[in-house]
Amino acid sequence: MCSVAAVGQAEFATKAPTVTFDFSFPGSVPESYSIKVSETGESTYESTGKIAMDSEAQSDFSYEFSVSDAARKKVFDLARRANFFDGDFDYKKGKLASTGEKTLGYVDAERNNRTTYNYSSNQVVQQLTQFFQGLSATLEFGRRLQYCHRYQRLALEAEMKRMEEMNKGNGLEEIQAVSDILQKIATDQTVLNVTRVRAQRLLAGAGLRAGN
Numbered sequence: 001m002c003s004v005a006a007v008g009q010a011e012f013a014t015k016a017p018t019v020t021f022d023f024s025f026p027g028s029v030p031e032s033y034s035i036k037v038s039e040t041g042e043s044t045y046e047s048t049g050k051i052a053m054d055s056e057a058q059s060d061f062s063y064e065f066s067v068s069d070a071a072r073k074k075v076f077d078l079a080r081r082a083n084f085f086d087g088d089f090d091y092k093k094g095k096l097a098s099t100g101e102k103t104l105g106y107v108d109a110e111r112n113n114r115t116t117y118n119y120s121s122n123q124v125v126q127q128l129t130q131f132f133q134g135l136s137a138t139l140e141f142g143r144r145l146q147y148c149h150r151y152q153r154l155a156l157e158a159e160m161k162r163m164e165e166m167n168k169g170n171g172l173e174e175i176q177a178v179s180d181i182l183q184k185i186a187t188d189q190t191v192l193n194v195t196r197v198r199a200q201r202l203l204a205g206a207g208l209r210a211g212n
Contacts, residue, residue, distance in 0.1 A: 016040055017108035019079050021132035025100030030061070033136050041072045045139050051147055061143050065177040067135075075131065079106050082124045089125045090117035102129060134173035137166065142178030149185060156191065160198040167202060175206040186210035 017039040024032040030049035037043045045063045067075070079085065084106040096119050104125065105114040120126060141163045148156040166172055175182075185191055186199035187210055200210045 015107060015109065017076070018106070019075050020103075020105035020107075021128070022103040022105070023100055023133070023136070025098070028100065030136075030140060035132055035135060037067055037072065037075050039072070039076060041066045041069065043067050045136070047136070047140065047143075051144060061140075063139055063143070065139075065174075067174055068176065071131070071174055075128065078124050078128050078131075079104075082122065082128070084111050085113045085115040086111070087115060089115050089120040089122050091119045091121050093121075104128060131173055134171055135177075138172045138174055138178060141166075141172070142181050145178070145181045145185065149181065149188075149191075153191070156185070157195045160185070160195045164198045164202060167205065175202055176208060179203060179206065179208055183208075183210060 019037045021035045022033070028049070029051075030047035032049065033045065033047035035043065035045050043065050045061075045065070047061045048058065050058060051061075082089070082104075085104045089104075098118055101116060101118065103114055103116040106112075117125070120129070141159070144159055145156070145163070148159050163172070167175065182199045182203050186196050186203060188196065196210075203210055
């Protein structure tokens with residue numbers, strides 16, 4: 001007879017290596033989110049908070065997607081260089097303003113590590129933090145664009161402009177992860193032409209063409 005503990009260990013042993021990033025900062029948009037990236041590239045995103053600062057209602061958002069092969073390799077290489085997050089990476093040399101609680105995690109058949117920090121002086125951890133925050137920004141843009149395209153067409157141009165400007169400032173990651181909504185906007189003849197062109201430029205920057 002197989003024990004519950006044995007089942008759990010077997011399930012853990014067959015689990016694909018996964019890197020996670022959790023963020024919590026009450027009052028921000030979103031207030032919290034969690035990203036999981038599997039070694040296969042399959043990824044999930046979950047967030048909680050207002051869809052925008054001027055929104056009243058709180059809502060949960062979940063999204064399944066795949067990161068690019070380059071991003072997958074980058075994430076797991078940086079995790080390896082950070083010793084799979086086995087250690088304390090939080091900055092201790094002075095008191096810093098809170099920028100949100102961040103937690104990096106790594107799970108595979110042999111490890112189950114998590115490290116929490118407000119700010120880290122470790123450059124590898126900084127690179128991972130920047131990547132995951134940029135990825136969250138991209139996915140939240142995708143969420144808002146979907147909402148605006150369906151319910152608030154007048155707000156669509158401002159949102160698209162802000163996304164394009166943030167992308168020019170290298171603040172976004174993995175734009176192809178929200179290509180579905182960008183394709184809808186780029187090919188929707190009822191959307192302002194300037195907005196459609198912005199979507200087309202973002203798709204082109206991600207190596208995609210509108211309508212494909």
